[in-house]
Amino acid sequence: MPCKPSSRADRGARTACTCCWARSGPARPNALPPRLKKRIEELERRERKYAAPFSRETRTADPKSPERRPGEGTFTHKAPPTPEQITATVEVDTPNTCPRCGFTGPLIFTRQDKAWVTELVPQNAMQVTEYHVPVMECPQCHHAVRGDHPDLKADQVGATAIVVNRRP
Structure with a gap:
């Protein structure tokens, strides 16, 4: 209807x-x-x-981008340990051969890099080892040559490594 x-x-x-x-x-x-x-x-x-x-x-009218904003969080490199925290210091041997051109002889001292390795052991103690790595320059090819140590990577500089339960 x-x-x-x-x-x-x-x-x-x-x-x-x-x-x-x-x-x-x-x-x-x-x-x-x-x-x-x-x-x-x-x-x-x-x-x-x-x-x-x-x-x-x-x-929302103006959506925020998904990345971090300036000033939000810590954006610096890891701070080096204080002298009280360092438990051992290792002097790395100076290199005497250039890997690029094969020059053998005295290399020119350029600078000394420092690297820190923090080792966390099971007893909740922290062992910080400081490595003094010489950086030399080849007089023939002017290539930078770093000292070598088995506990460090080839390009490790600064407080970059943390080792948990290293076994001998």
Whole structure:
């Protein structure tokens, strides 16, 4: 049973109820009730954008980038240990041969790098070993040559290594 038309003088005008609209169609071909227009726009907008599975369908106007912000966290290299923390000091031998050109003889002293290795032993004690690594320069090819030690990597400089339960 159709709804009664409004009591306006224009009896031929369509009513605003949804049951009559659904049965007879809109008065104008592109006219939709505002509620349906809003729902269609919302579904189309949701289809165009990606939202995380647990989002609430609302996006922030200016989303923050996922990386760390300046001043947030520690962005420096690991600080060298204090002299009280150092338990052993090792002087690394100076190299006398250039690996690049094969020059054998006195190399030119350039600088001395320091490297620290922190060893965590089972007794909850921390052993910090400081290595003094000479860096020399070849007089023939001017290649930098570092001293070598079995406990250090070839390019290890600074407080970069932590060893847990080293076994002899």
